Amino acid sequence: MIRVQREAFDAGREIAALTADNTRIGGVASFVGLVRDLGGLRSMTLEHYPGMTERQLERIEAEARRRWPLEASLIVHRYGRLEPGDPIVLTVTASAHRQAAFDACNFLMDWLKTEAPFWKREEGANGECWVAARTDDDAARERWRGSG
Amino acid sequence: MIRVQREAFDAGREIAALTADNTRIGGVASFVGLVRDLGGLRSMTLEHYPGMTERQLERIEAEARRRWPLEASLIVHRYGRLEPGDPIVLTVTASAHRQAAFDACNFLMDWLKTEAPFWKREEGANGECWVAARTDDDAARERWRGSG
Amino acid sequence: MKILYFAWLRDKAGCSERDVAPPPGVATVGALIDWLAAQDERQAEVFADRSVVRSAVNQDFAEADTPVCPGDEVAFFPPVTGG
């Protein structure tokens, strides 16, 4: 399941809803990405490409489910104006086996970084600037290439 | 932080409490282990070694914090009688960097499986039996040896 | 053909969306960029450094040789920073 929303999310409630009534699940891995303040950050605004975002998140989720035996999965990605400490993204993967859940969750985050059409603008003490993509995010995505 | 308790836990609340007011945190990885029903399971009772359990959990957590730059971490492990679908264990790791959070969380779970003095007794349709340790849990723990 | 701009490409373009009708010879993303960059000063600036421009055709990531047709939705943006 995927969701793109302006509102905050409750990770605990999402995990509970995703795993309810499925006793085949042995482990649930999750990741919450937060707005980090490296000094002087006032806010971060996430812009995205409505339509393409949903398509890409669905593809990324489908790819994870093709690679690992997941009982359930969830991607929630926010957009709009966020402040330091605010949650940005949630990925949850549930499987009979803990390592499948961990690996799939890690994979979802690596792919989101390079495949989901979001752009971040930071507002700090000295004005605003667009956040550049990181080359190590590309490297993190590439490490899954051989194992597909 | 570590806790050994009979009561259930709320993963969302634990994550929120652990990350509150620390804007250096960029990512929070977590894992919830659940009682899995492979067929006919009525309940699972976790016995542990009070005193040694807390010592071991503290050591496992300290080892993770030695290996990765964590801003916060939490292990909650339950004991007592649980039913299929009930949460058993929660591990949470928070770091500036997502991969450190993921790896540390994975490490905590692998070490818990082989280093925390818990024993599981399953009650099914045909009576009760103690769950045997798994050799692949030993293998999962061993893979961290080289990277210490 | 609908053109969309995101993030700092939109700031440079001065608009987020426009309809264009390139001549029939403009059949790939690369050719479309050449044609757009030749339209005016702002467009020239948007595409000045193509190594930092990514594109999508009908909401799928595209490359310079990806075909484009009349009616397509073509988006230009910097490398994404999701997650």
Place this chain on the structure above:
Amino acid sequence: MKILYFAWLRDKAGCSERDVAPPPGVATVGALIDWLAAQDERQAEVFADRSVVRSAVNQDFAEADTPVCPGDEVAFFPPVTGG
């Protein structure tokens, strides 16, 4: 010296805890197991297959050659299944 048994070792031992006073020559976990197994039938059964018995001395995992002293807390249990 306090001896603790957990899980199915406790079921076989018929008790979870006992105080013992082994002779001075019993100075390691391995020697303690030899001595306990020679005490009675039940103890002999607990330690019949030592490959499935793990131990801890004063709440740290121990091996057969780990020293034990009077006053120590020594626990015996099957391989752990935490997490």
